[in-house]
Amino acid sequence: MTVTLDEFRERAREFLAANCVPRNDPPVERSEADYVAECRRFHQALADAGLGGITYPVAYGGLGLDKTYLEVFNRELSQYQAPLVPAAISHGMCLPVMNDFGTPEQRTRYQARIIRCDDIWCQMFSEPGAGSDVASLATRAVRDGDEWVLNGQKVWTSGAQYCEYGLCVARTDPAQPKHRGLSMFIVDLSLPGVDIRPLRQINGSSHFNEIYLTDVRVGHDCLVGDEGNGWNVAVAMLMYERVAIGAGGSGALGGTMTSTKLIKEARSRGRAGDPVVRDALADLHIRERIQTFIGMRIRQAAEAGRAPGPEGSIAKLNAALIGRRAADVAMELVGPSSQAWEAAGDDGDQWAGAVIGAPAMAIAGGTNEVQRNIIGERVLGLPKEPDPYKGQPWEQVPRS
Numbered sequence: 001m002t003v004t005l006d007e008f009r010e011r012a013r014e015f016l017a018a019n020c021v022p023r024n025d026p027p028v029e030r031s032e033a034d035y036v037a038e039c040r041r042f043h044q045a046l047a048d049a050g051l052g053g054i055t056y057p058v059a060y061g062g063l064g065l066d067k068t069y070l071e072v073f074n075r076e077l078s079q080y081q082a083p084l085v086p087a088a089i090s091h092g093m094c095l096p097v098m099n100d101f102g103t104p105e106q107r108t109r110y111q112a113r114i115i116r117c118d119d120i121w122c123q124m125f126s127e128p129g130a131g132s133d134v135a136s137l138a139t140r141a142v143r144d145g146d147e148w149v150l151n152g153q154k155v156w157t158s159g160a161q162y163c164e165y166g167l168c169v170a171r172t173d174p175a176q177p178k179h180r181g182l183s184m185f186i187v188d189l190s191l192p193g194v195d196i197r198p199l200r201q202i203n204g205s206s207h208f209n210e211i212y213l214t215d216v217r218v219g220h221d222c223l224v225g226d227e228g229n230g231w232n233v234a235v236a237m238l239m240y241e242r243v244a245i246g247a248g249g250s251g252a253l254g255g256t257m258t259s260t261k262l263i264k265e266a267r268s269r270g271r272a273g274d275p276v277v278r279d280a281l282a283d284l285h286i287r288e289r290i291q292t293f294i295g296m297r298i299r300q301a302a303e304a305g306r307a308p309g310p311e312g313s314i315a316k317l318n319a320a321l322i323g324r325r326a327a328d329v330a331m332e333l334v335g336p337s338s339q340a341w342e343a344a345g346d347d348g349d350q351w352a353g354a355v356i357g358a359p360a361m362a363i364a365g366g367t368n369e370v371q372r373n374i375i376g377e378r379v380l381g382l383p384k385e386p387d388p389y390k391g392q393p394w395e396q397v398p399r400s
């Protein structure tokens, strides 16, 4: 496609102005079902307007443009509230993994549909007994002719209740050490034996689910990457996740509790002169700026063709720490409205939702402690955590 950067920017501007709410307008209130439907419509319209899948190959539904175009688009997009969240994992993690590891047949079959949000995908990694140490997972996949039979339980699966497919890591060889006997599968979530149960959270929503897999049969052509290579595919996906969470730009919680919003709030509540409040806000703003620079560094590395590395962990950890700090400042400023929203009569429910949701950032995509371990080992060169069972077959390692 021959489109200049200026033409592309103009196309993006026109589309976003016609299809999105400006960033500083009050957030749009809608049910989850409406939000998902809006997200699908938005991405379909984006693709129809020649703006979807910017860096992905034309043969697989993308535009085949370089990352400069993506940067231009993201800069324009940052001025708006676009309905992106329901497809964040699908686009930020599943799509690049499909692009990197999928066979040509898989890419032809699935990639364009993911870009357009005709299908939304989820990440099926965590289990009740395997979160931080996800390589110890117990969901089994057993070969039966041209099929694999999956049995096990996943948990924390964001968005599965409205997704069409999941990328599911399962154990194909229990006689291998834990990292080696894993394989990655495409699971059609409408298959018999897939039971998705939403989990209700403290904030009232059901962001994630538990998924029971009972004799779920998938074809051998649903294997992503080679049999036994699931850990490498999973690690690539986790890196994309950390980069997506950590390098998403300024504002730790998708713009909910940015320093800019909190400064406005402090002014409107007559607290902007309070030296303690000023200090907290300045500190938050500085950390957000640092986060922006970390994000820029990651994006530049990606533009130079380098795969995401441990810097994703730095960005993700920092984003989680900023989120907690922002929540503390918000609670101090907003007071009871951050807890008792029904009586508040203002936008208390938004504050409450953001405050209650802030700790999730320290867990999702790998906990803060796990990010610190990665940074310690892979950036600072500290000795690895001792593992008394290293190299032993998974089936011989005691499990709680």
Ligand SMILES: Cc1cc2nc3c(=O)[nH]c(=O)nc-3n(C[C@H](O)[C@H](O)[C@H](O)COP(=O)(O)OP(=O)(O)OC[C@H]3O[C@@H](n4cnc5c(N)ncnc54)[C@H](O)[C@@H]3O)c2cc1C
Pocket (backbone or CB within 6 Å): 089, 122, 123, 124, 125, 126, 127, 128, 130, 131, 132, 133, 155, 156, 157, 158, 159, 207, 208, 360, 361, 363, 364, 365, 366, 367, 368, 369, 370, 373, 385
């Ligand atoms: C909002 C949200 C969305 C999520 N979405 C998904 C999803 O879509 N798909 C999916 O597969 N998973 C998802 N997860 C799960 C997430 O990846 C796990 O919760 C996370 O990896 C932690 O695992 P765990 O909850 O089992 O905690 P555990 O691993 O049991 O950890 C418990 C505590 O021990 C600490 N700990 C564990 N190991 C170490 C160590 N080696 N060193 C130091 N401390 C350690 C942890 O930091 C934590 O504080 C989501 C989680 C959240 C909060």
